[in-house]
Amino acid sequence: HVRSRRQRQMCIRDSHNFSFSGGTKKSNVYFSGGYVNQEGTLINTGFKKYNNRLKFNTTVNDNFKIRGQVVYSNAEQSGLRIREDATNSVIRNAISFRPINPVNYINNDEDVIFDQDPFLFDPVKTLQNIDQKRKNEEFATTLALEYKFLSKFTLNLKGNFWSRKNEQTKFYGADTREATRTNRGINGIIANRKYRTISTSNTLRFRDRKKQHKYSALVGVEAQYRDFNFSQLRNTNLPIDSFTIYNLGIATGSTIAQSSFSESALLSYFGRLNYSFKNKYLATVNFRADGSSKFRNENRWGYFPSFSFAWKLNQENFIKSIGVIDDLKLRAGWGLTGNNRIGDFDAFNLFSVNASSGYVLGETQSFVPGAYQRNLAVPDLKWETTEQTNIGLNLGLFKNLDVTVDYYFKRTRDLLLFAEMSPSTGFDRVQQNIGEVNNSGLEITLDSKNISTNNFEWRTNFNIAFNRNEAVSLNSGQSEILVDPQWNDNFMQTEFQYITRVGNPVGMIYGLEFDGIYQLDDFILTNGGTYQLKPGLPSYRSQMQPGMVKFKDQPTIDTDGDGIADTGNGFIDENDRKIIGNPQPKHIGGFSNEFKYKNFDFQFLFQWAFDFDLLNANKAEFGSIFQSGRNGFST
Numbered sequence: 001h002v003r004s005r006r007q008r009q010m011c012i013r014d015s016h017n018f019s020f021s022g023g024t025k026k027s028n029v030y031f032s033g034g035y036v037n038q039e040g041t042l043i044n045t046g047f048k049k050y051n052n053r054l055k056f057n058t059t060v061n062d063n064f065k066i067r068g069q070v071v072y073s074n075a076e077q078s079g080l081r082i083r084e085d086a087t088n089s090v091i092r093n094a095i096s097f098r099p100i101n102p103v104n105y106i107n108n109d110e111d112v113i114f115d116q117d118p119f120l121f122d123p124v125k126t127l128q129n130i131d132q133k134r135k136n137e138e139f140a141t142t143l144a145l146e147y148k149f150l151s152k153f154t155l156n157l158k159g160n161f162w163s164r165k166n167e168q169t170k171f172y173g174a175d176t177r178e179a180t181r182t183n184r185g186i187n188g189i190i191a192n193r194k195y196r197t198i199s200t201s202n203t204l205r206f207r208d209r210k211k212q213h214k215y216s217a218l219v220g221v222e223a224q225y226r227d228f229n230f231s232q233l234r235n236t237n238l239p240i241d242s243f244t245i246y247n248l249g250i251a252t253g254s255t256i257a258q259s260s261f262s263e264s265a266l267l268s269y270f271g272r273l274n275y276s277f278k279n280k281y282l283a284t285v286n287f288r289a290d291g292s293s294k295f296r297n298e299n300r301w302g303y304f305p306s307f308s309f310a311w312k313l314n315q316e317n318f319i320k321s322i323g324v325i326d327d328l329k330l331r332a333g334w335g336l337t338g339n340n341r342i343g344d345f346d347a348f349n350l351f352s353v354n355a356s357s358g359y360v361l362g363e364t365q366s367f368v369p370g371a372y373q374r375n376l377a378v379p380d381l382k383w384e385t386t387e388q389t390n391i392g393l394n395l396g397l398f399k400n401l402d403v404t405v406d407y408y409f410k411r412t413r414d415l416l417l418f419a420e421m422s423p424s425t426g427f428d429r430v431q432q433n434i435g436e437v438n439n440s441g442l443e444i445t446l447d448s449k450n451i452s453t454n455n456f457e458w459r460t461n462f463n464i465a466f467n468r469n470e471a472v473s474l475n476s477g478q479s480e481i482l483v484d485p486q487w488n489d490n491f492m493q494t495e496f497q498y499i500t501r502v503g504n505p506v507g508m509i510y511g512l513e514f515d516g517i518y519q520l521d522d523f524i525l526t527n528g529g530t531y532q533l534k535p536g537l538p539s540y541r542s543q544m545q546p547g548m549v550k551f552k553d554q555p556t557i558d559t560d561g562d563g564i565a566d567t568g569n570g571f572i573d574e575n576d577r578k579i580i581g582n583p584q585p586k587h588i589g590g591f592s593n594e595f596k597y598k599n600f601d602f603q604f605l606f607q608w609a610f611d612f613d614l615l616n617a618n619k620a621e622f623g624s625i626f627q628s629g630r631n632g633f634s635t
Helices: 002-006 090-096 108-118 123-127 179-181 242-249 617-622
Strands: 015-024 027-039 047-062 064-078 083-085 130-149 151-171 185-208 213-237 256-277 281-292 300-314 325-339 348-355 373-375 384-397 402-418 429-452 456-473 480-483 498-501 507-513 513-518 523-525 531-533 549-551 579-581 587-597 598-612
Touching: 090 123, 108 300, 123 130, 185 242, 213 242, 300 384, 300 498
Parallel strands: none
Antiparallel strands: 015 027, 027 047, 047 064, 064 130, 130 151, 151 185, 185 213, 213 256, 256 281, 281 300, 300 325, 325 384, 348 373, 384 402, 402 429, 429 456, 456 587, 480 498, 498 507, 507 579, 513 549, 523 531, 587 598
């Protein structure tokens, strides 16, 4: 494909790394630095990065140690991403662009292409005339202190700071889809994002042993604060594109500025107790309390206990007598974990003002900005909680085979999801605690040392995992959640392709059921030379033709009054959609081998996922009947 070749290029990668270290008996320092300059495989794309790392350790005395680290990196990525959004993808356009169209065509050709497909634009021109850069600067530092006292206590204090500054500029030149097919014309965007996280983690550990009893305890406190700043400037309808992003002030369109700020904090207290007797019976108990600013005061804290037990059966006399068993341990555990991954202020009513939220009261009045509510608070929003139970077995045989078997059952309740709301609220969806999901599974791992000599060693690893999940409940009165991934601009409407239905696995593939291809025998040729479907065959367009995909007309009408639908309505519509695929594999696994001979080693790995379904978006995108101007042979 000529167009695909024209948008690619031979690329060169330039990489340099260096490091040095030094120190004394009590202190040491290590520094490493690197530089990489990578040209992209697409024209006008590339990546540059500088990175530096400094680490130091010092022992003040036998009881006091100090550790620290400083990391700095600066990266710049130039050129377009492979996929910008649902309507812009240079790779998709290269595949979809009709191969009979010339690479360098004239304006009249462009008009024809636009009439055929307003979303398809020459990918070569796109890469040549969109100037995009993403600059990323990161800085992180850590300081840790360790102090031992009274022979049994260890105090660890640790502080962290991390920041990232991201600047993105994007300029649409005259010969781009943005400039020629939208009312924004030649335009540019400058966006700045700043992230910052400050955290501390402090623990006090106690260890002791009395005869055959060994025990330890740990208590700690952690705190984290993070904030985010965003600002963006956009000017539209520039008269020329000669200055690119560096002179947006000449724009004839109005300046569109945006800015926002967000912050959150997390405070945690935790403790752990460990106990073992004769190194045969082991027990661990944990408890943590997490307080998040994302929730209101009454629901701010979540409490998450856990415990586990283990029995080393190989230490028992009745097992020691079995010579082939090297290790045998039974394990069991139970615990709760929490999730607070929602927006910083989703639990609160939020109001916003933007360029489209104002009003003009009269003909002689000027524009007045107006505020609108953009988030509806749910007062009882709280932590999502997952309860998990584990049972496991470790078995060692013949001094060269290790077997690990684990069974787990996980129940997640109070799911943090954007749940549907009544239309009377004015909101389609609002963040809520809804529903319950169960996961259960079995995991098996085998490690074997097949051959081990002075010069040669061969090891094998095999693992397989089975997982089943089920949506137990959703929002009150709701039996299913439909999801539109919004990856295709052809539909031009909401197109639900995934469904989570109570009693079924999460994220099932949802759509019309394929029923073959319409044949010539399915039609009557009219006097006017058009095709007319024979009676009894379902249709989904006003003009059906041979060669079109046929979908199954699902039973939606009850003809015998028994309350069960037994026939279709003759049309393919929303009621004919059903679960058509399960993306959850029956099992996944891997098989690897490692060979070592003296100073040489060789490894290979095989992985699989068995019996699952995929939604073939490429087939739907590149073989669409809705876009006749695209390359239909690309599928």
